[in-house]
Amino acid sequence: PPARFVLDPAFDVGDVDPRLFGAFVEHLGRCVYTGIYEPGHPSADAAGLRGDVLELVRELGVSVIRYPGGNFVSAYRWEDGVGPVESRPRRLDLAWSSIETNRFGLAEFMDFLRKAGGEPMLAVNLGTRGVAEAADLIEYANHPGGTALSEQRIAHAGAEPYGVRLWALGNEMDGPWQIGHKSAQEYGRLAAGAAYAMRLVDPTAQFVVCGSSGRGMPTFGAWEAEVLQHTYDLADYVSVHAYYEEREGDRDSFLASAVDMDALIEGVVATCDHVGARLKNQKRIRLSFDEWNVWYMSKSEAQQRTWAEAPRLLEDVYSVADAVVVGSMLISLLRHADRVAIGCLAQLVNVIAPIMTEPGGPAWRQTTFYPFAQASRHGRGRVLQVHVDGPTHSTAVHGTVPLVQATAVLDDTSGHVALFAVNRSQTEAVPLQVELRGLSPQRVLEHTVLADGDPDAKNTAAAPERVEPYAAEGTALDGTVLRATLPPLSWNMIRLG
Ligand code: AHR
Known part of the structure; x- marks a missing residue:
């Protein structure tokens, strides 16, 4: 049977915040060194930023970048990364057992962002450090001048304050692996103290407090409730993290990972609102889903870590199936x-x-680049409600799940509609039928598909364009009914205008 749904602009979910399409740069492995920054690379600019990477980041359409960690931030001294490069210290990076040269720091990151486009989300260290260092950092970054710290920034990087609005108060502080790991009460009080002081320095600052580092954490839910109890007035967002991987060849469950992600989001929202209700506070805390991806974590855990500069860590190579997830x-x-x-x-x-990237060599797009770039480019506007009525199948981990998962975004200015859909069936194409009510697009602008006869196909340095989206055939708008076919194991974008 086909998968069907109705689209009606009278029934929406809400506006897409452009900051939904952000990414994360951590001092980890080769993300910074030989990733975005490689002086001497043929494409590098005078600041050492790789031009080929900058171009791909712009094409990806990244709106926010969280920096500099991750686990790394929990032992980081931000002062190490500012001022003359030659006097910056080499340090042990305890989080990843690597050597941190500090040749890249705040000024270099802000320069990268300016060239790549996008807004910073700076994370402060609430593992080994506290309120004073967090307040110092925001003063250094955002205070106009006339104080020791702001004058230091002016001497290092110029008179214009960085104007960083988004601040992450620590990272995954619930995790026992986190340097300076804390109980929810300890962290909640510290985060409230840091936010309070930072907001005195800059009243426009917005804060992301740490939620759980995963839905599987034993304190999931309880952690958020306790942290928000201490920070509700000061926090704007609570952080959410999730990574998925295929385990023991169970691809059907892996392809349904978003069922878990939905439950995670809804669980955190319920917890936020529970605390709001208890506090009789009308304010609604929103979510900053600031780490999400497919990650073959079990493989990373087996990697040797030595005290090396820019080691090859967590370099997952993604397949078509990964891109669909x-x-x-x-x-x-x-x-x-x-x-x-x-x-x-x-x-x-x-x-x-x-x-x-390869050091000294090329940069290329993984399979996962494409769904992100398409959603970021075309998923802007108002999300419409979509209730898919269609075929289901059963999975070992998530029970019975719909084969087709979909959403639609209406751009009220142009009247264009972007539909995003995946077909989770590994074997069956699923016909799609969408009824449009109160919408009058004239035609199908495009239907692109990411799928392959070999769902394990990947892009590599040797074959960087092995997997790319292709144009689907036969997609038609017949009056107010859209008809298309979603190939097995596929990501689809259909645009109407
Ligand atoms: O993104 C890799 C790591 O995953 C981050 O450093 C940490 O926050 C998370 O556990």
């Missing part, structure tokens, strides 16, 4: 646009990333 996660984010304001694909280059 990434697309499916994007659909999950869009379907919750009313509460998920910020999203950061983790990460941006080389480390579980949509963009890969």
Whole structure:
């Protein structure tokens, strides 16, 4: 049977916050060094930023970049990364057992962002450090001048304050692996103290407090509730993280990962609102889904870590199946646009990333690049409600799940509609039928598909264009009814205008 749904602009979810299409740059492996930054690379500019990577980041359409960690930030001294490069210290990076040269720091990151486009989300260290260092950093970055720290920034980087608005208060502080790991009460009080002081420095600052580092954490839910109890007045967003991988060859369950992601989002929203209700506070906390991706974490855990500079860590090479799951996660984010304001694909280059590079060599797009770039480019506007009525199948991990997952975004200015859909069946094409009510697009602008006879196909340095989206045939708009076919194991974008 076909998968069917109705689109009607009278029934929407909410507006897409442009910050939903963010990414994450951590000092980890080769994300920074030989990723975005490689002085001496043939494409590098005077600042050492790789031009080929900058071009791909712009094409990807990244709206926010979270920096500099991740686990890395929990032992980071931000002062190491500012001022003259030659006097910056070499340090042990305890999070990833690597050597951090600090040749790349805040000024270099802000320069990268200016060239790539996008807004910063700076993370402060609440693992080994606290309120004073966090307040110092925001003063250094945002205070106009006339104080020791702001004058230091002026001497290092010029008079214009960075004007960083989004601040992440620590990283995954619930995780026992986190340097300076804390209980929810300890962290909640510290985060409230840091936010309070930072907002005194800059009243426009917005704060992301740490949620759980995963839905599987034993304190999931309880952690968010306790942290928000301490921070509700100061926090704007609570952080959410999720990574998925295919386990033991169970591809059907892997392809349905977004079912778990939906439950995760809805669980965190319910927890936020529960705390709001208890506090009799009308304010609605929104979600910053600031780490999400497919990550073959079990393989990364087996990697040797030595004290090396820019080692090859977490360099997952993504297949077509992985890209379909990434697309499916994007659909999950869009379907919750009313509460998920910020999203950061983790990460941006080389480390579980949509963009890969070779030192001194090329940069190329992984399979996962395509769903992200398409959603970022065309998934802007108002998300419409979509209730898919269609075939289902059963999975070992998620029970019975719909084969087709979909969302639609209406651009009220142009009247264009972008539909994103995945077909989770590994064997069956599924016909799609969409009834349009109160919408009057004239034609199908495009229907592109990411699928392959070999769902394990990947892009590599040797074959960087092995997998690319292709134009589907036979997609038609017949009056107010759209008909298309979704190939097995596919990510689809259909645009009407
Ligand atoms: O993105 C890789 C790591 O995953 C981050 O450093 C950490 O926050 C998470 O556990």
